[in-house]
Amino acid sequence: MIDFVNSAHSVKSINPNIKAGFALSVITACVIFKEPLGCVFAMFVMWLIIIKNVVKNDGLSNHLIRHFMLFPILFIALSSFMVSFDITDCGEGIFSVKILDGYFLTVNSEGVKKAVRLFFTSAASLSSMCFLSLTTPVNDIVYVLKTIKCPKEITELFILIYRFIFIVLNMAQSIITAQNCRMAQRTFKTRINSMALMLSSVFVLSYNKSVFIYNAMLSRCYSGDISFLNVKYDSSKKYVLFAVLIVFIIVLISVLERVY
Amino acid sequence: MDYIIKTQGLNYSYHSGQTALFDVNISIKQGEKTAVIGSNGSGKSTLFLCLNGINKPQKGSVFFKDKKIDYSSKGLLNLRRFVGIVFQNPDDMIFSSSVRQDIAFGLLNMGFSNSQAEEKIKRISDFLNLGSLLDKPVHALSGGEKKRVSLAGVMVMEPEVIILDEPGAYLDTVNTKTVYKIIDDLSLKGKTVIISSHNMDFVLNWAESVIVLKYGKVVFNGKTEDLFLNNELLDFAGLYEPQIIKTYKMLINKGVIAANSTAPKNITELEMLIK
Ligand SMILES: Nc1ncnc2c1ncn2[C@@H]1O[C@H](COP(=O)(O)OP(=O)(O)O)[C@@H](O)[C@H]1O
Ligand SMILES: [Mg+2]
Numbered sequence: 307m308i309d310f311v312n313s314a315h316s317v318k319s320i321n322p323n324i325k326a327g328f329a330l331s332v333i334t335a336c337v338i339f340k341e342p343l344g345c346v347f348a349m350f351v352m353w354l355i356i357i358k359n360v361v362k363n364d365g366l367s368n369h370l371i372r373h374f375m376l377f378p379i380l381f382i383a384l385s386s387f388m389v390s391f392d393i394t395d396c397g398e399g400i401f402s403v404k405i406l407d408g409y410f411l412t413v414n415s416e417g418v419k420k421a422v423r424l425f426f427t428s429a430a431s432l433s434s435m436c437f438l439s440l441t442t443p444v445n446d447i448v449y450v451l452k453t454i455k456c457p458k459e460i461t462e463l464f465i466l467i468y469r470f471i472f473i474v475l476n477m478a479q480s481i482i483t484a485q486n487c488r489m490a491q492r493t494f495k496t497r498i499n500s501m502a503l504m505l506s507s508v509f510v511l512s513y514n515k516s517v518f519i520y521n522a523m524l525s526r527c528y529s530g531d532i533s534f535l536n537v538k539y540d541s542s543k544k545y546v547l548f549a550v551l552i553v554f555i556i557v558l559i560s561v562l563e564r565v566y
Numbered sequence: 567m568d569y570i571i572k573t574q575g576l577n578y579s580y581h582s583g584q585t586a587l588f589d590v591n592i593s594i595k596q597g598e599k600t601a602v603i604g605s606n607g608s609g610k611s612t613l614f615l616c617l618n619g620i621n622k623p624q625k626g627s628v629f630f631k632d633k634k635i636d637y638s639s640k641g642l643l644n645l646r647r648f649v650g651i652v653f654q655n656p657d658d659m660i661f662s663s664s665v666r667q668d669i670a671f672g673l674l675n676m677g678f679s680n681s682q683a684e685e686k687i688k689r690i691s692d693f694l695n696l697g698s699l700l701d702k703p704v705h706a707l708s709g710g711e712k713k714r715v716s717l718a719g720v721m722v723m724e725p726e727v728i729i730l731d732e733p734g735a736y737l738d739t740v741n742t743k744t745v746y747k748i749i750d751d752l753s754l755k756g757k758t759v760i761i762s763s764h765n766m767d768f769v770l771n772w773a774e775s776v777i778v779l780k781y782g783k784v785v786f787n788g789k790t791e792d793l794f795l796n797n798e799l800l801d802f803a804g805l806y807e808p809q810i811i812k813t814y815k816m817l818i819n820k821g822v823i824a825a826n827s828t829a830p831k832n833i834t835e836l837e838m839l840i841k
Pocket of ligand 2: 612654731
């Protein structure tokens, strides 16, 4: 199987519908069974593909991936940790603290189990989404939207928003830099003030920007319908087979885990 | 058909009430290298948007090949096939997710099929040396690359008239040279190229005719040499004298070259005069 992952030298060229279907069915399988082992397996496969392809082929640095993943993982870990706590009126369990008269903050095995399941399920789902977003350029996501007959307006909005995110972020970044050069962070009050100024000018600037972009579209014969080059995708059966196999293994592991 | 683009009594005001163009009468000859110059805010960009039918003048009219611009949506689409415009800031022009998709945008709007578009993209990317960038996301491009991509997006549509708004803006020396080289190639191919620029030495060397704007009014429309030898006019329009012309005048004063020699356009021509 590792051979297979290696041989699929560019996951990017695989038909995005297969990839989206694969990611979604893995997520579904993980969420339905919520069995840690199944989820671990799903995560293992996803990260194997990501590392073997995205990191190696596209030169995406490990550093970036770590940043990309650190916050969500921390967030999931923290919220799962919170779930393991329970407030009871009897101080039993693995660990308990008395908080009020007759009430205890406890961690019992039930809660820990719940937390572990939640953690692995979310981590596996997150890994699947990472797989999808790291191997699928936005055009291909648009292709998926078009195949599932998503309304044209939404598809076009999606593209423009995607492009706009970068422009607005750049704008905000340069305004913040310019403000910092002029002591915007001196006190809490100046900080709040410059934040408000930044937000309002980003708003005005992005309006102006949208006028420019619209003009540029018009000047290139835009008449109300964005069309795309269709890229040829690799839709060979082996990828579908691979996807089905992986989902099957996840289901199998989960069922076995549940039985034993 | 002498003139490819002509305007008559053009007036344009923005919604804010700012009058940006005032009674503009210009004519641009087919195939002639034309520069539009003037200080910031003099109305160059506004004029360009009028020539492409994006700004609809409140008064006066624009002619393309002796035909008045038809502002119906069909008429405008037809005009924009022939008159392309490259904006000053490439970030305003590039909005697709990948370079390939962005270059394809105009072509697909013009009704070319996928394979025809691919073919044309291949050709333009060879010409502009964009081959390695085609599948990059646009936000990962450098300034010079963005400029070339925005040029490609317009050039690939093969318009007869190409308008470039301050093509040297945001670029370093090497990239500016590349872009100027592309502009020269366009003229050689017989396209009518119209650019705005603040680089007077470039304008002197490149342009055959010049249009000077001041506060939205045309103060000069004629041959390049006539403008740059006219100090009064240059001062009036807030423009500076090109270095070459300065040197040329100085050399006449010192008696190094003859007073009746023709004004040089570039270093090479100046050198010839000294010899
Ligand atoms: N979108 C706009 N809304 C209102 N006023 C504008 C707009 N764009 C330009 N102007 C005004 O029109 C005048 C001409 O601007 P412009 O054509 O951009 O000049 P140039 O390109 O020569 O620097 C300026 O006074 C400018 O403030
Ligand atoms: Mg301008």
